[in-house]
Amino acid sequence: MKAEDFKSMEKVRREYLKKIRQLSFLEFSREKWEELKKLVYKVVPLDVDVVIDDTTLREGVQMAGIVSPHPSDSCRIACLLRDIGVERLEVLTYTKSDQEAIKRMRDENLGEILAAWSRAAKEDIDLALKLDFKQIGISHPVSYIHFEKWTDKPVEQLFTRVTEAVEYARDHGLTIFVHGEDSTRADWEFEKAFINTVADAGASVYRICDTVGCGVSDPQAPLPHGIPAKVAHIKKETKIPYIEIHAHDDLGNAVENTMATVRAASGLYDKVYVSTTFLGLGDRAGGAETEKVILNCYLHHGIDKWNLSPLRELAMFIASSTNFNMPLNKAIVGDSAFAHESGIHVHGISTLPLTYETFPPELVGHERTIVVG
Amino acid sequence: MKAEDFKSMEKVRREYLKKIRQLSFLEFSREKWEELKKLVYKVVPLDVDVVIDDTTLREGVQMAGIVSPHPSDSCRIACLLRDIGVERLEVLTYTKSDQEAIKRMRDENLGEILAAWSRAAKEDIDLALKLDFKQIGISHPVSYIHFEKWTDKPVEQLFTRVTEAVEYARDHGLTIFVHGEDSTRADWEFEKAFINTVADAGASVYRICDTVGCGVSDPQAPLPHGIPAKVAHIKKETKIPYIEIHAHDDLGNAVENTMATVRAASGLYDKVYVSTTFLGLGDRAGGAETEKVILNCYLHHGIDKWNLSPLRELAMFIASSTNFNMPLNKAIVGDSAFAHESGIHVHGISTLPLTYETFPPELVGHERTIVVG
Numbered sequence: 001m002k003a004e005d006f007k008s009m010e011k012v013r014r015e016y017l018k019k020i021r022q023l024s025f026l027e028f029s030r031e032k033w034e035e036l037k038k039l040v041y042k043v044v045p046l047d048v049d050v051v052i053d054d055t056t057l058r059e060g061v062q063m064a065g066i067v068s069p070h071p072s073d074s075c076r077i078a079c080l081l082r083d084i085g086v087e088r089l090e091v092l093t094y095t096k097s098d099q100e101a102i103k104r105m106r107d108e109n110l111g112e113i114l115a116a117w118s119r120a121a122k123e124d125i126d127l128a129l130k131l132d133f134k135q136i137g138i139s140h141p142v143s144y145i146h147f148e149k150w151t152d153k154p155v156e157q158l159f160t161r162v163t164e165a166v167e168y169a170r171d172h173g174l175t176i177f178v179h180g181e182d183s184t185r186a187d188w189e190f191e192k193a194f195i196n197t198v199a200d201a202g203a204s205v206y207r208i209c210d211t212v213g214c215g216v217s218d219p220q221a222p223l224p225h226g227i228p229a230k231v232a233h234i235k236k237e238t239k240i241p242y243i244e245i246h247a248h249d250d251l252g253n254a255v256e257n258t259m260a261t262v263r264a265a266s267g268l269y270d271k272v273y274v275s276t277t278f279l280g281l282g283d284r285a286g287g288a289e290t291e292k293v294i295l296n297c298y299l300h301h302g303i304d305k306w307n308l309s310p311l312r313e314l315a316m317f318i319a320s321s322t323n324f325n326m327p328l329n330k331a332i333v334g335d336s337a338f339a340h341e342s343g344i345h346v347h348g349i350s351t352l353p354l355t356y357e358t359f360p361p362e363l364v365g366h367e368r369t370i371v372v373g
Numbered sequence: 374m375k376a377e378d379f380k381s382m383e384k385v386r387r388e389y390l391k392k393i394r395q396l397s398f399l400e401f402s403r404e405k406w407e408e409l410k411k412l413v414y415k416v417v418p419l420d421v422d423v424v425i426d427d428t429t430l431r432e433g434v435q436m437a438g439i440v441s442p443h444p445s446d447s448c449r450i451a452c453l454l455r456d457i458g459v460e461r462l463e464v465l466t467y468t469k470s471d472q473e474a475i476k477r478m479r480d481e482n483l484g485e486i487l488a489a490w491s492r493a494a495k496e497d498i499d500l501a502l503k504l505d506f507k508q509i510g511i512s513h514p515v516s517y518i519h520f521e522k523w524t525d526k527p528v529e530q531l532f533t534r535v536t537e538a539v540e541y542a543r544d545h546g547l548t549i550f551v552h553g554e555d556s557t558r559a560d561w562e563f564e565k566a567f568i569n570t571v572a573d574a575g576a577s578v579y580r581i582c583d584t585v586g587c588g589v590s591d592p593q594a595p596l597p598h599g600i601p602a603k604v605a606h607i608k609k610e611t612k613i614p615y616i617e618i619h620a621h622d623d624l625g626n627a628v629e630n631t632m633a634t635v636r637a638a639s640g641l642y643d644k645v646y647v648s649t650t651f652l653g654l655g656d657r658a659g660g661a662e663t664e665k666v667i668l669n670c671y672l673h674h675g676i677d678k679w680n681l682s683p684l685r686e687l688a689m690f691i692a693s694s695t696n697f698n699m700p701l702n703k704a705i706v707g708d709s710a711f712a713h714e715s716g717i718h719v720h721g722i723s724t725l726p727l728t729y730e731t732f733p734p735e736l737v738g739h740e741r742t743i744v745v746g
Contacts, residue, residue, distance in 0.1 A: 001566055006529040009563050013517045013528060016560075020518065040518070040558060041587060042595055064712035064744040065701040144386045145393065145413070148725045155386060156379040182728075185413060187389075190382050193374055212731040213704075214414060216673055217629060218636060219592060222415055225673070250731040251672065252665035252704050256590060256629035263591060283729070284712065285704035292625035299624065300589055300598070327700040328438040331586075331625050331658035339437035339657065352521045355555075356656070358585040358623040371437040 024352055028362035040354065043302035049271040050262055050297050050305075053088035053244065054081050054290050056318065057101070058117045060281035061092070066322040073321035074101035078110055080314040081278070085306040086290070090115050090137060090275070093127050102131055115177070120165035128174065135175040137207070138165055138198075142191045143182035143224075146211075155190070162194070163201045170202030177205040177244065177273075184208070184215040188223045188233065195238040205242040205273055206234065210257055213250030213285065217260035227257050231264035244273030247288045249280060254288035259296050278318050279326060279333070291315065291332045291364070299359065311364040332364055339369040346370055397725055401735035413727065416675035422644040423635055423670050423678075426461035426617065427454050427663050429691065430474070431490045433654035434465070439695040446694035447474035451483055453687040454651070458679040459663070463488050463510060463648070466500050475504055488550070493538035501547065508548040510580070511538055515564045516555035516597075519584075528563070535567070536574045543575030550578040550617065550646075557581070557588040561596045561606065568611040578615040578646055579607065583630055586623030586658065590633035600630050604637035617646030620661045622653060627661035632669050651691050652699060652706070664688065664705045664737070672732065684737040705737055712742040719743055 016039075023036040057077060061068050069077065078089055078101075091105075092098045093116050105114060115135040116128035128136050140162045141147060150158065162178070169176050178198040180191060195206050208215075208230055219228040227245070234243055245261035247254040258274050265272035276293050280286040291311050297303040315333035319326040328336040338361040340346050353360065353368065361368050389412075396409040429450060434441050442450065451462055451474075464478075465471045466489050478487060488508040491497035501509045513535045514520060523531065535551070542549050551571040553564060568579050581588075581603055592601040600618070607616055618634035620627040631647050638645035649666050653659040664684050670676040688706035692699040701709040711734040713722050722729050726741065734741050 001532065001570070005566065006527070006532075009528045009560070009566070012560060013520060013563075016517050017521055017524075020521070042598060044589075044591075044594060062714060063702060064709045064714040064742070144389050145725065146728055147386060148390055148393070148728065149720060151390075154379070155382045159374065159379075187382070187385060190386075193378065193382070197374070212729065214672065214731050216417075217590065218417075218633075220636075221417060221673075225415060249702075249704050250710070251668050252628040252662060253632075253669070255625040259626075260591075263593075280702065282702070283714070284702065285707065285710050286702040289625060295624050296626070299587065300594075325698050325700065327698065327703075329436060329622075329654065329657065329659040330700075331622050334658065336437045337623070337658050341435060341437040341656070347522060352518065355519055355521065356585065358587050369437070 020352070020354070024354065028360055033360055033363065036354070037359070041299055044300060046262065046266040046301045046303070048262065048266040048269055050303055051088065051271050051273045052086045052290060052293070053090055053115065053273050053275045054086045054278065055090040055275050056081070056278040056281060056290070058090040058092050059283065059287055060277040061322065062283055063281050063286065066281065066324045068097060069321040071097055071101035071104055075104035075108060077314070077318055077321070078105045079108055080310050080317065082110060082113065083307060083310055084314070087113060088115050088135065088273070089113050090117055092117060093131055099131060106132070120162045122165070122168060125165065125169050125172070129172055133174065135177070136169050137177040137179055138162070138169065139179040139181055141182055142180040142194050143186040145185055146182045159194070159197055163197055166198050166201035166203050176203045177207055178203040179207040179209050179246065181209045182211040183230065184210045184225050185212070186224050192237050195234060195240050199238060199240040203240065205244050206240040207244040207246050207273070207275060208261065210247040213248035213254060215247060215253065215257045217253060217256040219264070227260045228264035231261055231268065235268045242269060242271060242273060244275055246275035248282070249285040249287060254280065255292045255296065258288040258293050262297065279315060279324065279330065281322070281324065295332055308363050309365045312366040333366065338366055339371050341371040393725070393727070397727065401733055406733055406736065409727070410732070414672055417673060419635065419639040419674045419676070421635065421639040421642055423676055424461065424644050424646045425459045425663060425666070426463055426488065426646050426648045427459045427651065428463040428648050429454070429651040429654060429663070431463040431465050432656065432660055433650040434695065435656055436654050436659065439654065439697045441470060442694040444470055444474035444477055448477035448481060450687070450691055450694070451478045452481055453683050453690065455483060455486065456680060456683055457687070460486060461488050461508065461646070462486050463490055465490060466504055472504060493535045495538065495541060498538060498542050498545070502545055506547065508550070509542050510550040510552055511535070511542065512552040512554055514555055515553040515567050516559040518558055519555045532567070532570055536570055539571050539574035539576050549576040550580055551576040552580040552582050552619065554582045555584040556603065557583045557598050558585070559597050565610050568607060568613050572611060572613040576613065578617050579613040580617040580619050580646070580648060581634065583620040586621035586627060588620060588626065588630045590626060590629040592637070600633045601637035604634055604641065608641045615642060615644060615646060617648055619648035621655070622658040622660060627653065628665045628669065631661040631666050635670065652688060652697065652703065654695070654697065668705055681736050682738045685739040706739065711739055712744050714744040
């Protein structure tokens with residue numbers, strides 16, 4: 001390599017490191033960090049508002065092997081989520097404990113952001129109305145595999161069933177989201193007709209449910225598994241005003257499928273809903289983590305609408321109130337997320353924390369740990 | 374909707390479900406499952422061979438908060454990984470315990486697939502030679518941020534340092550991989566020159582290290598964070614024969630960044646290396662899970678080169694031998710990965726397991742659990 005190449009690299013390096021050193025800190029400063037972030041990470045701006053519908057208190061608590069939090073704990077979880085900036089909270093309505101939690105949330109003025117989970121059944125909608133919900137999510141399968149449980153019901157009857165449920169909810173003043181269960185294994189001709197049917201009946205959002213986590217984030221992946229393809233087809237071929245993503249993590253792709261939806265929705269919709277669970281709690285392998293989706297949006301796309309500082313506190317509280325053994329190496333909020341043990345890493349960290357940290361732990365209310373191995 | 378639309382959907386549905394029913398099973402049959410898989414999942418074939426370099430016994434065991442397995446346990450982990458079809462095993466060489474484990478692995482005829490992790494230092498390479506390694510991975514930072522620890526060393530000297538190390542290893546008959554630490558925050562002009570330098574010195578593989586997990590899988594994402602962009606640039610602008618990915622999970626994107634590399638390498642390279650850790654063990658939030666990458670390649674891209682049945686057994690063994698509290702909802706191998714609790718799910722599963730399962734648990738040596746909630 002030529003001498004001038006080295007000279008040029010050396011110059012770029014020295015200037016870059018000088019700036020970084022000026023913005024580095026031992027005492028956390030949000031302002032300095034934001035400057036540092038601009039220097040280190042290239043933000044790709046998006047043309048869409050990301051609305052989080054956290055379902056920790058519906059999908060999350062249904063997870064096998066954890067306990068349902070006490071209503072007062074559920075209420076505290078909901079309040080912390082609201083403090084972070086979550087704009088819709090999905091909850092269960094069936095048990096006395098669910099209902100007690102809802103009452104407490106209402107007392108904390110969370111009524112407007114609560115959404116009931118419901119089957120396409122009058123009795124569920126009546127229950128939501130009785131509990132004074134303003135928003136309801138009506139869940140209905142859209143894949144033929146899931147119709148196996150209804151061998152006796154022809155498709156026409158299934159359309160009637162969901163139409164009646166949506167119209168009933170609409171006629172009683174509810175804002176309606178429809179969850180297309182197993183969307184990523186659905187026949188597109190059926191799903192398209194289904195989406196148009198629920199849109200006609202009054203639903204404002206269609207939730208793409210990647211129920212068994214087989215969705216693919218690659219923009220080239222075809223229907224039904226390809227998530228960006230599905231977003232584009234829904235925009236082009238249906239009349240539903242908004243879309244949402246609910247991704248499961250059976251193959252480890254939940255966060256990325258959620259982010260793929262956000263990217264695909266950018267420029268097509270003015271807002272996109274993401275259905276996430278804190279810590280990724282949920283059936284089987286759980287779902288996309290609320291905290292990971294927030295940090296992805298923040299770091300990669302410069303979305304600065306959430307309050308990040310309660311993230312660690314909320315993680316600890318959910319783990320203790322559900323008896324969930326949070327893995328040490330849980331990204332962002334786990335005990336080891338900012339722990340450094342090996343000699344090289346500890347040296348790097350003590351010189352410049354950014355060396356082995358994506359962002360400073362204080363940003364999410366966490367702290368750095370140096371472990372003597 | 375028109376009557377003929379319903380009729381056509383009904384026909385498609387009945388025929389599809391008839392085939393699925395014929396291929397469904399209570400007793401697991403690999404042959405029937407492969408047929409069922411073809412019917413349900415659209416495979417996107419890739420034009421690249423995926424070579425797993427598992428680093429559980431290097432990156433994994435360095436994780437803060439777990440214990441290093443006993444040499445006999447390390448050896449058993451290595452044997453099970455070999456049984457699965459892992460083609461390269463990265464291990465540590467520094468302690469007596471590391472060396473005892475290596476000796477045992479050699480006794481199990483794993484010598485050819487072992488690779489030493491090494492700094493760009495003669496002493497490390499000498500140690501690998503003394504331990505009779507055939508392959509070595511030489512790690513060197515490529516981002517200016519990481520050069521902060523070497524304020525006194527000009528870039529020219531860093532190039533000399535790595536060149537000498539690679540040449541020394543080459544001259545002693547080792548196959549050489551070079552790990553570009555913090556590649557996703559590197560200046561491309563520097564990194565390009567670095568890759569060409571190590572290729573000239575005799576390295577056959579360049580490992581893109583997403584050291585702090587800030588890489589992005591989106592094909593549109595720009596350098597340095599955009600992983601597919603990096604793959605394309607390396608192919609176009611450097612002479613390194615092969616590439617590898619080592620992705621961290623600080624933002625939850627490790628699996629997807631690994632898969633994005635595989636997809637981007639397809640058609641450009643005849644093989645691509647993926648550096649993964651079982652269960653995602655590793656520094657801070659760990660890395661891309663070996664088991665998830667395998668299942669993604671298998672289910673989405675039809676790659677059928679690995680033996681899947683020891684996956685659950687290996688997961689349980691690693692967790693117990695490192696004292697790692699494996700999360701219940703760990704995808705594929707966790708206790709709850711095939712657990713069904715809520716009423717609707719249990720009903721679906723008992724009608725047709727595929728309803729709430731991506732693939733049958735027996736495929737990975739696991740089992741279905743029905744939890745009475």
